[in-house]
Amino acid sequence: MQSLTWIEIIGGISFQLLPVWIALILTFGFSNYYKRRLGLYGKLFDSTIGMIGFAIVMFWVFSGIFAGIFDWIITHDPLHQVSGMKNKLPGTPMRGAEEGEYPYYLFGGDHLARDVFSRMIAGGTVVILIAPLATLFAFMVGITLGLPAGYYGKRLDTNLSFLANLILAFPVILLFYLLVTPEIRATGLPQYLTVVLFAFPLIFIAVLINSRFQTTPTARNIYLTLALFIVGWTYISVINQPESKITLFNSIDLFDIDGGLLTVFVAVVFVNSPTVFRIVRGLTMDIKTRDYVAAAQTRGEGAWYIMLWEILPNARGPLIVDFCLRIGYTTILLGTLGFFGLGLEPESPNWGATINGGRKLLSIHPTPAIVPSVALVSLVLGLNLLADGLREESLRD
Amino acid sequence: MLRFFLRRLAVMVVTAFTLSLIVFFITNMYPNLEKSAKYDGNFRMGDDAVLSYLTNRGYLQPFYIKYGQWLGVLPGYVIKGSDEKTRRRCQVLGMTVEDTPKYCGIIQGNWGYSTMFKEQVGPIVVTRLGLTGKLMLYVMMLMIPASLVLGILAGMREGSKTDRGLSTFAITTTATPEYVSSIIFIAVFASSAVGLKWVKGTATGAMEDATIDNFLLPVLTIALYGMGYIARMTRASMAEVMTSQYIRTARLKGIIFYRIVIKHALRNALIAPFTVIMLQFPWLLNGVVIVETIFNYKGIGWVLVQAAGNNDIEMLLAVSVISVFVVLVTQLISDIGYVYLNPRIKVT
Numbered sequence: 163m164q165s166l167t168w169i170e171i172i173g174g175i176s177f178q179l180l181p182v183w184i185a186l187i188l189t190f191g192f193s194n195y196y197k198r199r200l201g202l203y204g205k206l207f208d209s210t211i212g213m214i215g216f217a218i219v220m221f222w223v224f225s226g227i228f229a230g231i232f233d234w235i236i237t238h239d240p241l242h243q244v245s246g247m248k249n250k251l252p253g254t255p256m257r258g259a260e261e262g263e264y265p266y267y268l269f270g271g272d273h274l275a276r277d278v279f280s281r282m283i284a285g286g287t288v289v290i291l292i293a294p295l296a297t298l299f300a301f302m303v304g305i306t307l308g309l310p311a312g313y314y315g316k317r318l319d320t321n322l323s324f325l326a327n328l329i330l331a332f333p334v335i336l337l338f339y340l341l342v343t344p345e346i347r348a349t350g351l352p353q354y355l356t357v358v359l360f361a362f363p364l365i366f367i368a369v370l371i372n373s374r375f376q377t378t379p380t381a382r383n384i385y386l387t388l389a390l391f392i393v394g395w396t397y398i399s400v401i402n403q404p405e406s407k408i409t410l411f412n413s414i415d416l417f418d419i420d421g422g423l424l425t426v427f428v429a430v431v432f433v434n435s436p437t438v439f440r441i442v443r444g445l446t447m448d449i450k451t452r453d454y455v456a457a458a459q460t461r462g463e464g465a466w467y468i469m470l471w472e473i474l475p476n477a478r479g480p481l482i483v484d485f486c487l488r489i490g491y492t493t494i495l496l497g498t499l500g501f502f503g504l505g506l507e508p509e510s511p512n513w514g515a516t517i518n519g520g521r522k523l524l525s526i527h528p529t530p531a532i533v534p535s536v537a538l539v540s541l542v543l544g545l546n547l548l549a550d551g552l553r554e555e556s557l558r559d
Numbered sequence: 560m561l562r563f564f565l566r567r568l569a570v571m572v573v574t575a576f577t578l579s580l581i582v583f584f585i586t587n588m589y590p591n592l593e594k595s596a597k598y599d600g601n602f603r604m605g606d607d608a609v610l611s612y613l614t615n616r617g618y619l620q621p622f623y624i625k626y627g628q629w630l631g632v633l634p635g636y637v638i639k640g641s642d643e644k645t646r647r648r649c650q651v652l653g654m655t656v657e658d659t660p661k662y663c664g665i666i667q668g669n670w671g672y673s674t675m676f677k678e679q680v681g682p683i684v685v686t687r688l689g690l691t692g693k694l695m696l697y698v699m700m701l702m703i704p705a706s707l708v709l710g711i712l713a714g715m716r717e718g719s720k721t722d723r724g725l726s727t728f729a730i731t732t733t734a735t736p737e738y739v740s741s742i743i744f745i746a747v748f749a750s751s752a753v754g755l756k757w758v759k760g761t762a763t764g765a766m767e768d769a770t771i772d773n774f775l776l777p778v779l780t781i782a783l784y785g786m787g788y789i790a791r792m793t794r795a796s797m798a799e800v801m802t803s804q805y806i807r808t809a810r811l812k813g814i815i816f817y818r819i820v821i822k823h824a825l826r827n828a829l830i831a832p833f834t835v836i837m838l839q840f841p842w843l844l845n846g847v848v849i850v851e852t853i854f855n856y857k858g859i860g861w862v863l864v865q866a867a868g869n870n871d872i873e874m875l876l877a878v879s880v881i882s883v884f885v886v887l888v889t890q891l892i893s894d895i896g897y898v899y900l901n902p903r904i905k906v907t
Contacts, residue, residue: 331841539734543730
């Protein structure tokens, strides 16, 4: 068989990505049609920059989901090595392709004879899985600590700010090397950190419900029990791992997360939360001087009600923008971890590790390193553009 | 002013102290000690051999005693090991027993011994820091003027075509981490596959004598990542200044546009970027680690990666204390500089 030309490669990739194109067109069609009823999200479709950013981000979200759940898009197993495909150029026909197998390596093979295109898509799945969730957790930690620090001030603020500055003064890479090595995982330190950091969403949800329904105790008790039951059980399942330092709840453990994945997750949350804390604290200090906060205080509302239901909703604009930016930053951090070979399995298709793997033969055979690099930049760029569009549109009213 | 300065200094010392305590604690956990023992001794050591190796070299003393020795407030250990050899913490190679001082911690100016480089930590750190300093100097020389010009040009006429174009460029550079941009640069400018063999893809030669040939790519990589952010800050602050009353007055008086920008707007527009440039240092440190690894430039970032990979405890401690001081000193400079540039603000 002949190798594919560049036009055929682009055609083949576009065809493989067909489900993504359909999903994108549907999303844009519906959102654009109903944009007047969709609030800030709908307003995004008035800004070109925001729309471009949103399209790039959704491209990766859809391809990550379709590849991760339905196994679409991917042409070959991202971990499978095919003999004779080492360092092949894009569009090389696959040697010994069987019936039903995709007959080409669309982006060529890497130094271990794996399909570069499939690894790029699979790497997207890893990022889509970890980055938004880790950022969300960092926000919950930052909000739960930043609101009282900004609202009460004084001693509490001084102490929490000192802690945050302490973590921020660490160079990120040193922190990763201290937290995310197999030796450290053996000591159980990341797991204890998980126990602390993952408790914050639990506290956050409990306080949120409690402050809202404090005046109607029956409703509050029902909601609170329900929420604590679900979230609490998930929490226990996450922190508990058989054959590790925390095995107390083995009997009710629902699922296990790969230790390396969990360590990476915790490290990323740990690095991000001090910055979120500082932002939330600053916003709170600004908003607490407003009249509606004074009105709520005069009404005799509780401190947590004011923080969570008066201050937080009014700080949402900058927080949403920062959320988008921070997902991008988290993506970069995950790449850094992969690049230094920390955390995830070495053969895992995450972008950072793939870039590092392709680095050695860069001057002779650049595709295996360039493809994931461009993928990573496009996702982060998309998130930055999206944040820019959101900022512009939220400032407009 | 003096009180402010002293208070910041105290916070700095407390922060560095706490951080060194944390690093000390983590690097001294048993699995990590095992790693350094196996690296220093040999990789096939059994559990017993590791244990006697660690005991003989004082690694298994209680935590606070080890930390006290490192600080220099407790006397260094003297241990007669299981191999009948007496080891002293403070006995540097070539020192007789009588010459050996009792205390040798950082208070005495002794940063300890690197198990990886087989040398005293202090001299290594000084040379490596010098190399990184050289890299940083060139980065600053490229990054600051470029980003300020970029930001001023973009912010001068908000919403214009130039503004849109430059802002998109700035966003793209912030979205490109160092490990990606360096890969792309090497592939394009240094690889034999594409053919543009303009410069070298490694900076090893730059340690001795830096030329454009071997130093351009690493400097460009770090500068580009930091540039976008500073340029955006400059743009925002410039755009704000350009809408102010005194600029309008100047325009109404009929002064030429470029004169207004240079004489009236520039100084006020540069206050915000100054603080941002200073606060960029911790970020640049990160970039330095990545770039030094990729381009094989053996500065302090390269040392950090090597030391962390082999759990070289005293080296790691030295590097983390230094980086913390760099971060905190730049914060202090940024605060003080802000006051000098902006007479409306007073230090409290």
